[in-house]
Amino acid sequence: MERRRVVVKVGDEVPQVGTLAFGIVDRGTNVIEVRPTSLCPLSCIYCSVNAGPRSRNRWAEFTVEPGTLLGALEDVVRFKGVNDVEVHIDGMGEPGVYPHLTELIKGAKSIRGVSVVSMQTRLYMLTEDKLRELANVGLDRINLSIDTLNPERARYLSGTSWYDVKRVMELARTALDLGINVIASPVWLPGINDEDVRELITWARNAGLGMGKLPPVLIQKYIPHKRGRKVKVRVMPWGEFWRELRRWEVELGVRLTMSNEEMNIHKAPELPRPFKVNExxxxxxxxxxxxxxxxxxxxxxxxxxxxxxxxxxxxxxxxxxxxxxxxxxxxxxxxxxxxxxxxxxxxx
Ligand code: SF4
Structure with missing residues (x-):
């Protein structure tokens, strides 16, 4: 039995809807999730999708041809029939390592009906030149996964000895200078990075993340997932989580929450489900x-x-x-x- 992971190149012969591992995910809003790759070089200790070299349960990875993804995206945008689609590039891996990122962003931005292209990333794999290229083809926003500013804890949380959070902070500033908005989205692990998250909020505000239009930081609650990597921390109830966020908002004078309306997320026609459960x-x-x-x-x-x-x-x-x-x-x-x-x- 082959134990190594295989990397599957996905092209035109494969439908782009139906899996979380690659392609397009439509949750019935004007935000369309686009997933170009499941590959990730980090191994975050809490990774909900169990990505990276230390994954014990993955046996394949996927990477999609850019033309295939863009062709499918164009059809889904047309189906939605709205003119304010946000294409959000994310996935069960790190989109920053996708070799056709510039082509993907350029193509997505040129589709009629797409108003915003955003991307979830840890940013460490990009360079100033690459960011300039992405800004030039129309990348509007980076949702930056960053959980601490402390270099040692950052290496621990990322499960990776070479991960350099100071470099990530530099790149975030560069992105802002280039006109790409950046918002930080740390995962809060109670008892592990409480003080780090507070420090992160202050840094993000002072560095101008959010560009005055969006909160500089949108904190993610840690939720253990069945197949994800789990951390032994207290899982905070939602009520307590929102209370703590409001407390930080008052204490630090920073907005940390935003409604879907304010983010311009609204319902938009959802793709039909051609096959029923039990069929x-x-x-x-x-x-x-x-x-x-x-x-x-x-x-x-x-x-x-x-x-x-x-x-x-x-x-x-x-x-x-x-x-x-x-x-x-x-x-x-x-x-x-x-x-x-x-x-x-x-x-x-
Ligand atoms: S949390 Fe993101 S960056 Fe970390 S291992 Fe998972 S996919 Fe990779």
Whole structure:
């Protein structure tokens, strides 16, 4: 049994809707999530998607051809029929390592109906020149994942000895100088980085993050995920979390919350869900899925229409790999929330 992870290059033959691992995720708003790669060189100790070299449960990674992603994005934007779409580049990896980032941002920004292109990143892998390039093709905002300004704790939290948070702070300032807005989005791990988050808020405010239009920092609550890496900390109830944020807002005189309305996030037509839960579908298995024991399949027959074609994650015993890949099987859909399809193999 092959233990190493494989990297699957995704092209035009693969639908771009149906998985969280790559492609397009539509949650029924004017924000469309675009996921070019699941690769990440860091191994954050709390990573909810279990990415990076230290992942123990991934057995495949995905990277999408830019033309494939942009073609699908254009169709989804057209389907939405609104003129204020925000394309948010994120994913189950680090979009900053995607080699076609400039092409992706340039293409996304030129689609009629797209008003904002933003990106979630840790920023450390970019250079001043690259940021200039991204600013020139229209990147509007960076949501900066940064959990502390303390270099040692930053290395600990990122699970990576070479991660340099001071360099990240320099790059954030450069992005602002180039006209790209930056907001920090630290994960708050109670008992580990409480003081760091407070320090981060002060730095972000003084450095001009948010550009006076958005809060400089939007703090993320730590939530352990079933398949993510977990940290032994107290999981704060939501009520307490919001109370603490309001307390910090008053104490530091900084806005730390914002409503969807203020962020211009609103409902917009959601892609139809072509397959129902419990429905049996015919699936051509093309590769492993992201997590060991998952396979990636294309639901057949294809209509060659982004709005209706789907990929599906099929759960099956890893030992069946040789038998399953490149074969066509029957699958029962067990989940289809927001068009993320999970199915189980039907063995007759
Ligand atoms: S939290 Fe983000 S940067 Fe850290 S390992 Fe996960 S995907 Fe990579």
């Amino acid at each position: 049996e579908v015919k699936v051509h298995i093309i590769s492993r899925g992201l997590i060991r024991g998952e396979f990636l399949g294309v639901v057949k027959p294809l209509r060659n229409d982004v709005v209706y074609d789907r990929v599906i994650t099929v759960v099956a015993k890893p030992e069946l790999e040789e038998l399953l890949i490149n074969s066509t099987v029957r699958v029962r859909v067990i989940e289809n929330d927001h068009n993320i399809y999970i199915g189980e193999l039907i063995i007759k």
